[in-house]
Amino acid sequence: MTLNTTSSEDRFAGERLKRTPFYPRLKELNLREAWDEWNGYKFADHFYDTDYEYFCIRNQCGTYDITPMQKHLIEGPDAEAMLNRMVTRDMTKLRVNRVTYLCWCDDGGRMIDDGTIFRLGEEKFMLTCGSPSNAWLAKSAVGFDNVTITDITDDTAAIAFQGPVTCEVLKKMGLEGIENLKRFGIMTFPFEGETMIVSRTGFTGDLGYELWVPAELGLKMWDKLYAAGEDYGIQPVGEGAVNMARLEAGLIMPYLDFSEALKTVHYKHDQSPLMLNIGFTVDFKKPHFNGREALLAEKEKGLDYILTKLDIEGNKVAEEAILYAEEECKTEIGYVTSAMWSPAVKANIALAMVKPEYLEKEIWAEIYFYKELRPYRKMAICTVRDKPFYMPPHASQTPPAIF
Amino acid sequence: MSNYDAIIVGAGHNGLVCATLLAKAGKRVLVLEANASEGGLGASREFHEGFQVPMAHGAASFSSTVLKDLNLAGEGLSFSDALPTVGLSEDGNHVSVVGDSVTGALEADAAAYPAYRAKLKRYAKVLKSIWESTLPRLGAGGLAESLVYAKGALNVRMLGRDDMGEFVRVLTLPMRDLIDEVFEDPKLQGLLSWDGVIGNKMAPRSPNNAVLPLLLRMNGLHDGDHCVPNGGMNALNEALLSAAKKAGVTIRFDAPVAKFIIEGDENGQRATGVELASGEALEASTIVSSADPKTTFMKLVGTRHLDIQFTNRINRLRADGMVAKYHAALSELPKINGLDDLGGRLLIAPTFDAIEFAYDDAKYGEASEHPVMEITFPSLQDPSLAPDGKHVMSVNVMYAPYKEKSGWSDAARSAFLGRVVETLEKYIPGISSLVIAQELLTPADLEAEYHAYGGHWHHGELSLEQALMMRPTYYAAQYNTPIPGVYLCGAGAHPGGGMTGLPGRNAAREILK
Numbered sequence A: 001m002t003l004n005t006t007s008s009e010d011r012f013a014g015e016r017l018k019r020t021p022f023y024p025r026l027k028e029l030n031l032r033e034a035w036d037e038w039n040g041y042k043f044a045d046h047f048y049d050t051d052y053e054y055f056c057i058r059n060q061c062g063t064y065d066i067t068p069m070q071k072h073l074i075e076g077p078d079a080e081a082m083l084n085r086m087v088t089r090d091m092t093k094l095r096v097n098r099v100t101y102l103c104w105c106d107d108g109g110r111m112i113d114d115g116t117i118f119r120l121g122e123e124k125f126m127l128t129c130g131s132p133s134n135a136w137l138a139k140s141a142v143g144f145d146n147v148t149i150t151d152i153t154d155d156t157a158a159i160a161f162q163g164p165v166t167c168e169v170l171k172k173m174g175l176e177g178i179e180n181l182k183r184f185g186i187m188t189f190p191f192e193g194e195t196m197i198v199s200r201t202g203f204t205g206d207l208g209y210e211l212w213v214p215a216e217l218g219l220k221m222w223d224k225l226y227a228a229g230e231d232y233g234i235q236p237v238g239e240g241a242v243n244m245a246r247l248e249a250g251l252i253m254p255y256l257d258f259s260e261a262l263k264t265v266h267y268k269h270d271q272s273p274l275m276l277n278i279g280f281t282v283d284f285k286k287p288h289f290n291g292r293e294a295l296l297a298e299k300e301k302g303l304d305y306i307l308t309k310l311d312i313e314g315n316k317v318a319e320e321a322i323l324y325a326e327e328e329c330k331t332e333i334g335y336v337t338s339a340m341w342s343p344a345v346k347a348n349i350a351l352a353m354v355k356p357e358y359l360e361k362e363i364w365a366e367i368y369f370y371k372e373l374r375p376y377r378k379m380a381i382c383t384v385r386d387k388p389f390y391m392p393p394h395a396s397q398t399p400p401a402i403f
Numbered sequence B: 001m002s003n004y005d006a007i008i009v010g011a012g013h014n015g016l017v018c019a020t021l022l023a024k025a026g027k028r029v030l031v032l033e034a035n036a037s038e039g040g041l042g043a044s045r046e047f048h049e050g051f052q053v054p055m056a057h058g059a060a061s062f063s064s065t066v067l068k069d070l071n072l073a074g075e076g077l078s079f080s081d082a083l084p085t086v087g088l089s090e091d092g093n094h095v096s097v098v099g100d101s102v103t104g105a106l107e108a109d110a111a112a113y114p115a116y117r118a119k120l121k122r123y124a125k126v127l128k129s130i131w132e133s134t135l136p137r138l139g140a141g142g143l144a145e146s147l148v149y150a151k152g153a154l155n156v157r158m159l160g161r162d163d164m165g166e167f168v169r170v171l172t173l174p175m176r177d178l179i180d181e182v183f184e185d186p187k188l189q190g191l192l193s194w195d196g197v198i199g200n201k202m203a204p205r206s207p208n209n210a211v212l213p214l215l216l217r218m219n220g221l222h223d224g225d226h227c228v229p230n231g232g233m234n235a236l237n238e239a240l241l242s243a244a245k246k247a248g249v250t251i252r253f254d255a256p257v258a259k260f261i262i263e264g265d266e267n268g269q270r271a272t273g274v275e276l277a278s279g280e281a282l283e284a285s286t287i288v289s290s291a292d293p294k295t296t297f298m299k300l301v302g303t304r305h306l307d308i309q310f311t312n313r314i315n316r317l318r319a320d321g322m323v324a325k326y327h328a329a330l331s332e333l334p335k336i337n338g339l340d341d342l343g344g345r346l347l348i349a350p351t352f353d354a355i356e357f358a359y360d361d362a363k364y365g366e367a368s369e370h371p372v373m374e375i376t377f378p379s380l381q382d383p384s385l386a387p388d389g390k391h392v393m394s395v396n397v398m399y400a401p402y403k404e405k406s407g408w409s410d411a412a413r414s415a416f417l418g419r420v421v422e423t424l425e426k427y428i429p430g431i432s433s434l435v436i437a438q439e440l441l442t443p444a445d446l447e448a449e450y451h452a453y454g455g456h457w458h459h460g461e462l463s464l465e466q467a468l469m470m471r472p473t474y475y476a477a478q479y480n481t482p483i484p485g486v487y488l489c490g491a492g493a494h495p496g497g498g499m500t501g502l503p504g505r506n507a508a509r510e511i512l513k
Ligand SMILES: Cc1cc2nc3c(=O)[nH]c(=O)nc-3n(C[C@H](O)[C@H](O)[C@H](O)COP(=O)(O)OP(=O)(O)OC[C@H]3O[C@@H](n4cnc5c(N)ncnc54)[C@H](O)[C@@H]3O)c2cc1C
Pocket: B009, B010, B011, B012, B013, B014, B015, B032, B033, B034, B035, B038, B039, B040, B041, B042, B055, B056, B057, B058, B059, B060, B061, B255, B256, B257, B258, B290, B291, B292, B295, B300, B323, B324, B325, B396, B446, B449, B450, B451, B452, B455, B456, B457, B458, B459, B489, B490, B491, B492, B496, B497, B498, B499, B500
């Protein structure tokens, strides 16, 4: 008896990571073979060195492949109403060709995910977010007859192009008028017979744009962008560098600063947008949105924790630190969710969940650090910061500075 | 300013009970009914010129508390004594049950019956306070809430330790297990199963929730035995209508409500009125719906006003009806071999398996090959239902799935009608030759004509996950709903369906709190 094995076939085909349209270029550039995974895509943690890539974002420009980010088109006469009930922000206030940051909650007011939404037309939106949301979108559309939802993640090639010289490069690339695009604005350009969408958005706190084209045009866009950016030090950047930049900008990250509400086991292991200090996205003036009642109740009762920006004494990174009300660690008052040494502001920074009643008092971090494999412990006093750690004026300037 | 404090959607019995109690408490109440007359799934129906039938043809479940609260005796309403339930047998050796008496079954079974019945009566009594209360919201820990459970728990404790254990044990048994540990007579087994499964997507072997609905029925007028109002079922509708009018309720028929008007601002949402299909808008700050929960939330409130997980629970409510109704106009009363009195209710459900196998077909979307039935001749209690000397026959037929796999094509419908008539002919030979006119209403028809999703008896399965403080689902199980000003008062609310009047009464008490 012969076993019917088909040796020519890839037995693990379904398990292998998908490749984004930029892969032919990425694989050449990934000197360290430092691959990670995001939503089933092969995705770079870094290409050469995280710190180096971080400085590219802050000093010149870097490209971050956001193809794996989830993208959904929500279209039809009911699109606005359906989204308006799903998300905490008021969608009726979002004008065509504008983008906004937002989040959505379960009925209990716990955050499912955050993302950005693009109003591409009166009845056409693109929602982007970190994790697949098809199931929640389908549930949210129940009862709305005139709305269609399409997952366009695999059909779209997208680059986040971030750094102070990005506008210059895009001008070079031929995107006429791009310098007039304001933050959170959208422009479209004809590209190879199709449309390139450019939004002035990003996840780094710096000047930056996101570029969106049909997947099959991805490589062409890449090559045009790299040709234009050659003299401006254009570099690919990975997850590591973006994570540094976003923390300096005070932006929250799933699986670090928050757990997606539908995925936690313990009901206290997820958070509300109020706890995550993105209350500005929660528009209680709206008569109804999912989780409104629960969020109002939470607001009335007071938050268990609130995400707080901390500037920590010394230079020992407070990763995974527990926070106390005294140096003697008697009263536990919170915990650090993300921490780093910030090159841009030269400070030891962190995002942390802190019990609100302790915000005005002393906050101490219990930090463990290593010297040549030996762990040490130290207590460091923390200062609460209200503003993003890094918020350079050039990020919001229109037109941006010329280089 | 609005002319009304409360608008009640639906003039079924629960809508009328609720309206009357609100009006008696001084509220200005308007009832809007889509159909031309009152009664809903318990309405009187003219299906052939000069011939009428009651939709619900038995009043066994009606609550004596509701009778008292509305003083329906004052409207001249009274009820028959307990009437026999007869399990028909092709050979004329029928089994008959009324009160403690069983005839036509094995002697040992007849002897065991009073004790079995006494036990269930004790349990039905334990639950009385549960049926007649608003059950606390899950997770709510207030004193008033705890008291409701405390009272229920106390009733259970009063049973004594052994009986308490027994109560909890039998509560979730399938009908078959409840019955076959006591009775061996196949005919009696079939008959006793009936009231545990009718109306639900259930057969004697089904787990989930058969005993609770049986005990709810036993909370009625004759401990679960069949009975009808003197003068027929319509006497109940008339009494309810008259009580409502006397209390000052305004009732408008042919007034289908298209949607609730829900307004919102920075203080949230609230109901401010309803809009009729005609476009007419009517104002009131309290809107009480006796329409089923799916219709109420998905259509009348609209999902955009509701939270997403709540909406999906409502959308997933199990509410596909399983019972069809067959009506026949008869030139005369049939003669049934071995049965003189046709005034009770007759069952064609000769064994557990007769019901079970009929159900098996329906599980896969087919109307039963060998349907089982509950038959009455309502013209015996109310001669006005048919011309002189003539009669009507009213039959509940199981199982007829709402989502019949052909979508109730003409062929499926006429084939099923054929099987119904054939079965009747087998048990009541000669009956088809007496039929002057007939109709078969599938659950899809019931939905279209009586506006209850799925044509479901109970406005949604009376199953454990949709019962008690979960009826119809959490956050809508205390008669109020997530929309301030919107309430539920129909069979889809606790304690459930059947002609009990309790959802309407409990809702009124909740609204008046
Ligand atoms: C075929 C059948 C036989 C039955 N037999 C019996 C029986 O013998 N004994 C028994 O106890 N129970 C029986 N039942 C169950 C019982 O009839 C129901 O549970 C009961 O009638 C429910 O009463 P209700 O008032 O809650 O709702 P319904 O009787 O359904 O009344 C609701 C009313 O609201 C109206 N309505 C709905 N939507 C709107 C709208 N948008 N605008 C205006 N009006 C609206 C409807 O037209 C209806 O009149 C039977 C059910 C069926 C389907």
